[in-house]
Amino acid sequence: MYRLLTHNDLDGLGCGILARLAFGKDIEIQYNSVSGLNPQVEAFLKKEHKEDILWITDLSVNEKNAELLDAYAAQGGKVKLIDHHKSALHLNEHEWASVQVEEDGKQASATSLFYRYLQAEGKINPTGAVDAFVELVRQMDTWEWERNGNMQAKKLNDLFYLYPIEEFEEILLHKLSGSETFSFDDLEEKILDLEEKKIERYINGKKREVYQAVIDGYYAGVIHAESHHSELGNAVAKEYPHLDYIAICMVGKKRISFRTIHDHIDVSEIAKKYDGGGHKKASGAVLTEEAFRQFVVETFKTEPLKRDFAHNQSNIKGQEAGxxxxxxxxxxxxxxxxxxxxxxxxxxxxxxxxxxxxxxxxxxxxxxxxxxxxxxxxxxxxxxxxxxxxxxxxx
Incomplete structure (x- = not known):
């Protein structure tokens, strides 16, 4: 029996789709939040089913589980962790881990790495549709889609958030089975057009709810939001480029996401302070008591930033007259x-x-x-x- 523990975002789902294409019903897939992975790993190891093969994708285990996985592998257990986050590179010291930030000169995603791994193992046959799907996921997860103007990648991510993850898995499997191309049908295109307008309104509203805070020497823009973190963080960072990074708080979920558009700061290092990690420009962490005090309590005492007037004809930024x-x-x-x-x-x-x-x-x-x-x-x-x-x- 095969077991896959993967992330509950689009990149994690991409790994789940590849696993389902490769193994069909012979694999059990569990989609997890960042904080939900380690309990799942502990539960798997307690069962002591060494005939099962465990894959972990797009997530990293803590030190305790890394030691337990060492022992499990030493006793004949089969496990493979595949990740692409910079904050997980230290796991490469373990034989069962493969963490790679880049591949072929491009930023990697867990889906693209897992796809290459399954092909090398002879577990999946590449098709035009699957190739296209994997590349869309990679570009979305690494935010390369914006630089390339690849709206198909963004549409795929938007569609992902419109369905329960299991239902979306079925939709994608239907698209990828027996087809050489990956595309959206007319109904999906109409739904996506409506969703794009909805997201735009949502982000414009959130741009008025950004609080400035100086935390550990960096200027942070703090905002509360439950969805569309990638688009929101990027848009707010561009709206307020004087801020070093954007912190998106989810008090109900006790999570916090960090985003930046700047090269001088690594938000994965900031996330580490709050039991998190990720990429240089996009990371996540636990909303610890200290994080709650710094990002929520202290900013509650202040007022949100006001946006620049956008349609001026005379008061123009950068003009030498002033x-x-x-x-x-x-x-x-x-x-x-x-x-x-x-x-x-x-x-x-x-x-x-x-x-x-x-x-x-x-x-x-x-x-x-x-x-x-x-x-x-x-x-x-x-x-x-x-x-x-x-x-x-x-x-």
Missing amino acids: CLYQNRSGEPIFIYKDPQKGWAIEARGLKQSPSFSAFEEAEKFVKRQFQAWLTHDEAYLEYMDKKKKRSESGL
Whole structure:
């Protein structure tokens, strides 16, 4: 008998689909959350069925279970862990583990690694449809789809969240069996178009619920959300690029996800502090008591960030004549290009105006220090008119 313990996201499901194609009803598949894996491993090991073959994909075990798996394998038990998360690389010291972050010069997914493994073992025959499916999962999980403009990958992920996981498994198996291409039917396309609009509305609403916090020297954007974490984290990070990373809290599930679009920070290292791990730009962890205090309790005392006005014609970011921001006290903050100093800031309370070589750095300073936002054209024009009059009067 075969047993697969895998993640309950699209990449984990991809492994389940491949296992079902390879072994049919001869494999038992369990979809797990990150925190749910280790109890399942312990339960399997207690049964002592060494004739069973255990696979673990897209998840990593804790130190205790790693030692137990060593003992199990030494006694003749058959186990194989396949993962692609950077935070699991240390497991490669065990003979039963294979953790690989990249393959063929591209970021790997658990599905792509498991597919290659099953082919090498002669357990699955590749087809055009399965090849396409595996690549869509890989691009979605590594966020490569956005860079490639591969909307099919995003659609696959959107469809995944619309169905119970077992029902979606049946839908995919039907698509992949006896077909050389992978595609969505007309009804699915219509459903996906509606879902895309729904997700867009959801994300736009959440962009107004972002709280800024300085935690361990990094500027975090804290938001509470139960779904669409990948799209949400990416969109919010782009909306507020002055933040080092986005922390998405799920209090009911006692989980927290971390996302970033920046190269200077590794959120898998942040996740480790809260019994988690993952990728450099996307990780997850347990909402521990300390995490709850830092990300939930402390931010509850503050107000969410305000979004920049998006449709200005006059108050435009990066123009050398200057652009106007405002804080919650209604005080103006002006960023302009000084011919000698570079980008400079005018604001009440600044003893000495700092200067920056790039506009983006000046704006980052303003948003971090003042939690300010770009004002609308009317306020900007009024400010510039007063500034002109002061200059003409010699004040």
